[in-house]
Amino acid sequence: MGKLLIINGSPRAPKSNSKKYGDILRKYWGEGIDVYSVISQKHEEVCKELGKYGDIVFVFPLYVDSLPAVLTNFMKQLEKIAARKENDLLKNLKVHILINCGFLEPEQNDTAIEIFQYFCAKNHLNYGMTLKIASGEAILTTPFAFLVKRKIKRFVKDIRAGKSRTLDISMPLTKKVFLGASTKYWLRYGEKFHTTEKQMRTMKIEDE
Ligand SMILES: Cc1cc2nc3c(=O)[nH]c(=O)nc-3n(C[C@H](O)[C@H](O)[C@H](O)COP(=O)(O)O)c2cc1C
Known part of the structure; x- marks a missing residue:
């Protein structure tokens, strides 16, 4: 198994909930992780290096039932790389998403997930796991934090096992x-x- 790249797709990256979820993911994954925040705007450099990773996890928030614009800018760069038939940078890569939203229902994330999955299919990217977190603004500061941590642990195990399925979590309220x-x-x-x-x-x- 190659290295893991975590892409933080939140416009408020250093203070984001996505960073907090990414940090939990890192803890369970262990060694061999790089992290890139799309707000760093170094898309081209990062995309050129994609050949050294086995998996990418896009960790991002739901914005107006869709993806943040800063993330779609990165996806445009990725699309350019994918369009170059001669290079096989992306051939062995598996793409996963960990999305979080503010509302209580995990299915709030479904439209954004469909958009992302369409992007992967269109660009012949191998798609793997999905984790949808609801009440994502709040859950980590409540006694239910253990639920989301446990789910991220499961998500990591499933990525490592090469599974393709959807997990979700919210506060049981x-x-x-x-x-x-x-x-x-x-x-x-x-x-x-x-x-x-x-x-x-x-x-x-x-x-x-
Ligand atoms: C501009 C904007 C739009 C949002 N749109 C939605 C939405 O459509 N549905 C939802 O459940 N939460 C929505 N949220 C809430 C965020 O998804 C939530 O606060 C998330 O935890 C932010 O993650 P981040 O800190 O990683 O950016 C929105 C937040 C912002 C700032």
């Missing part, structure tokens, strides 16, 4: 409880930045 807790959380968060509930709920974008 009802929608009502989740909504109550998350509303409280965001109101408190807003207060820290002197932002009221009314300001947070408005659709208007103002200068002041």
Whole structure:
């Protein structure tokens, strides 16, 4: 088995939840990992080196039911490499995704996953495992953190075993409880930045 490359596709990479999930993944994977954040904008250099990896895990957030634009920029570069028939940099590579979203339901991630899988099929990339994490903004700061850690451990084992399947995890809460807790959380968060509930709920974008 070759090395693993983790690609962090979050625009807020160093402070992102994707980084936290990537760090857990690294712990379970052990030796032989490189990490690349797409915000570093070194896509060409990274893509040229892809031949040294056996697996890539794209770790990224759900943005408006889709992929963050910073990640799609990297995918465009990858597409260029894939289009070069003469090179076989990508031949032995397997691609996996670990996606996280803010809402409670793991299936919120499904459209983004389909987009990503279509990209892989179109570019003849070998696709492997999917892990969809819901309540991804919150779960690591709750007593349910062990659930997501356990799932990432399973995800790593399945990658190593060459499996192709979908795993998911969320907080075991009802929608009502989740909504109550998350509303409280965001109101408190807003207060820290002197932002009221009314300001947070408005659709208007103002200068002041
Ligand atoms: C611009 C933006 C759009 C988002 N769109 C969705 C969405 O459509 N559905 C959802 O469940 N969460 C959505 N979220 C929540 C993020 O997926 C969630 O906060 C995630 O944990 C962020 O991960 P990151 O820290 O790795 O960037 C959105 C967040 C932002 C900032």
